[in-house]
Amino acid sequence: MRRLPRSFFARPGTEVAPELLNKVLVAPDVRGRIVEVEAYMGADDPGSHAHRGPTPRTEVMFGRAGHLYVYFTYGMHWCVNIVCGEVGVASAVLLRAVTPLGGLDVMRARRPKVRRDVDLCSGPAKLAAAFGLDGAHDGIDGVRNGAGVRIIDDGTPPPERPANGVRVGLTHGADIPWRWAVPGVADVSRPRP
Numbered sequence: 001m002r003r004l005p006r007s008f009f010a011r012p013g014t015e016v017a018p019e020l021l022n023k024v025l026v027a028p029d030v031r032g033r034i035v036e037v038e039a040y041m042g043a044d045d046p047g048s049h050a051h052r053g054p055t056p057r058t059e060v061m062f063g064r065a066g067h068l069y070v071y072f073t074y075g076m077h078w079c080v081n082i083v084c085g086e087v088g089v090a091s092a093v094l095l096r097a098v099t100p101l102g103g104l105d106v107m108r109a110r111r112p113k114v115r116r117d118v119d120l121c122s123g124p125a126k127l128a129a130a131f132g133l134d135g136a137h138d139g140i141d142g143v144r145n146g147a148g149v150r151i152i153d154d155g156t157p158p159p160e161r162p163a164n165g166v167r168v169g170l171t172h173g174a175d176i177p178w179r180w181a182v183p184g185v186a187d188v189s190r191p192r193p
Contacts, residue, residue: 001154006143009065013039013084013091018180020082020151021158025098027131028148029106032098032121033156035185036193038167039178040081042090047173050090061090066143070128070135077125078134082142082151096124096168096179099187107131123189159183165193 004023009016017039025032040048042061049071050058060069061083069081069092085091098121100107107120107130114120121127128134133149140146163181166174168189181188 001152003143003145004151004153006064006066009082009084009143010086011084013041013093014178016082016084017093017178018162019158020093021162021180021182022156024101024152024154025095025131026148026150026152027133030100030103030131032100032127032131034095034097034151035099036097036181036188037179038094038096040092040094041178045173045176047167047170047176048090054090058090060139061092062088063139064141066141068133068137068140068142068146068149070133070138072135073125078128079124080128080131080133080137094124095127097122097181097187097189098127099185100130118186122187163188163193
């Protein structure tokens with residue numbers, strides 16, 4: 001297994017997103033295969049938090065590729081993105097779902113109401129909770145193993161023809177097909193792309 005280099009992320013999120021499929025997200029005591037992602041493209045994307053420029057919340061999106069952008073949504077959930085592209089140009093990929101590979105007992109303890117393992121990480125807020133990721137992880141360097149969080153390549157290639165569809169839960173930019181998933185995987189969030 002090899003850690004993905006910063007150069008992998010230093011491209012637009014729309015290029016990085018489908019190539020993140022089947023990579024492995026690792027955090028302390030847990031790991032899972034990335035099976036669903038969404039790209040966000042800053043100023044050119046009305047669905048992006050960074051559409052109107054940098055704010056204290058979105059500053060990390062304008063920073064160095066490979067860092068995590070973790071935000072709080074709906075007053076109750078954390079969501080995890082990996083920053084992409086060039087410094088000064090906001091671009092990120094939301095990690096929407098993973099298939100658990102290790103640390104199932106830890107994930108179950110963090111999400112005690114979940115009855116089926118397939119539901120542990122089948123959505124961005126579920127993933128963040130199962131992996132123990134929250135605002136304390138905003139801005140950490142996922143390339144340099146910040147706080148034990150990183151994305152690795154275990155040799156499993158992305159699907160040749162990933163499922164593709166529109167993004168979920170947006171008011172603006174909802175018609176842009178920048179969501180990708182591994183076809184036929186049960187852990188993908190609803191609705192399926």
